[in-house]
Amino acid sequence: MSALGPDFVRLDGVTRLFPGGGGVADLSIAVPCGGFTVLLGPSGCGKSTTLRLIAGLETPDRGRVEIGGRDVTALAPSARGLSVVFQSYALFPHLSVEENIVFGLKVRRVPRAERGRKLAEALALTGLDGLGARRPAQLSGGQRQRVALARAIVADHPLCLMDEPLSNLDAKLRHAVRQDIRALQRRLGMTVIYVTHDQTEAMGMADQVILMRDGRVEQQGAPAALYERPASLFAAGFVGTPPMTLLPAALVPLPPPPGHAPARLVAGVRAEALCLAAPSAGLLPATVEASEFLGAETFVYLRLAGGAQNGAQVIARLPGRNEPAPGAAVSLGWDPAATHWFERDSGRRVPDEPFPDLPATAADPVARAAV
Template identity: 75%
Template structure:
């Protein structure tokens, strides 16, 4: 399977399949990654995102299909011949080498002249905030500094394509926030094409120009972060994106708004974002709910609710509101805030014809599971 060529594409996969004996991999995958953009491959563990990155890098060989980088067929080329840099989750630094030696190691292997190595090293140290640390060994650095060394090594290689596989997973929350901003700023400044793998939708939404959401070895939906958030193509996309993710409610429960014409309630699930929910005293109308717990987070509160015959619901309300557990409430939302999904296929009935969206049916277990924070 192949997709039409586009002049702005830098990486293309055409009908690529790579399956493993124990399960997992990708199946007939075709995608295009824009030139000079920040593209994130997003999805749960086992969805195929890291396999896709490894296929682009040449660390995996497809069972069938074709990989192109900048218009070249690189399917049979080794990683070193593909013109790309890779930043791994483990950083892959040599413990016996200094920061400077780690950064220029690849340049030395390629016999780049010493004067050019020193110039590139100086620029990379300045870009990554590592000036003054060039003589230290990796053991003398913090986690964030070691990650910067890995980034600097990718920068000095001066390749137009950089691949990153879960590069921030070893950092604490505060460092993850600061380093991801640095990565984003570097990508913009250098104009490189960056492909970034993560299972963390907060990273994806905060960094990417283009998000490719994957599930079961295929593309579930792709587009800008705003497109995935505002117009999910499937129940899976709706329940994966967002913090907390969208709640899915059987449409035949009393109090759920009227579905679109021509669709029976029993065929649908109603999806609503946590920030669109309104809490009122019981008996006012809407969906009857019982307060279970609440979490005050400063500017907002997450209120956990139980509805009869439906999933646990999380309402995201501004300020501090902490109803006592067991309090009866009425849950409502504006009609325009409802997203409608076919209960059997999981597909959005409004985005069924959306280009490049391939929805996989949501299983009964996934549909019934409470949203995870």
């Protein structure tokens, strides 16, 4: 039982492999009723295949797909009680906005009066009032995506699947439509499963993120959990902008967790946890390469000096305007409690334990200093 509600969609041991490679293997996931679940991962990780298996557009080699407590593994897409919003919008170019929205209702022979009522509600919900007579070619990308959303709304299904629906929009439109989708989902109480490779969409929209890799689930949980406690080196490097800095533990001036040899560990630090200071013994020496002032924050790009990671780039995320001169020699430090530890060979996270007492110079966060 999820905090959002009981599981509405379940995949149990589902496998679908393709002759040329790719697919999913022994995949088991649960999607809570009324929630917004995002399938996140790089290209080829299996997220779109998972969506197609739920939709009935792919048939599993083995395993079971359930929707609303029903086994739908062998059912056609039309019998599964769901809507799909595609990346390409899939609008009929020769039909008007209104005709595109109610097309499915006509096919299902929904009475004219009910079609009109549902159409009016969908146009109002998606901000398309006054555009019903236009053809898709007369609309902006954001408006076309709203037509696709309106078509999903009028279908009145409890489950909506979305396959990278914003990838054809520019950054400003993506942000606006993202908020529209989330607001509509909450207002209508739909269960949404949303596929994206964009972690900004995932972190900003989801109640639950399912991070996938090579056809399997790498980590599953609330967006904050994936960011604050990544379960693996892959999760640490994929979730977060910029990605987490990962260093051999032997290079880090901190003792490893009890019972672990430094040679077998990797230490991770988020960009916002890094502090810059004047060169100092016992800290990581680095050279400033460049800075990016972004208004509320500055990204500082640094190159580590010496040791096994000579030449590795590190990105520090500093508040406000903080632009050290390129070529400046600095030291990097951070609060030891902000360190994430991972097993080098397996890539899995080392269970968190209280950090041991350290000398004051190492235990205190390094104060930012002029460099």
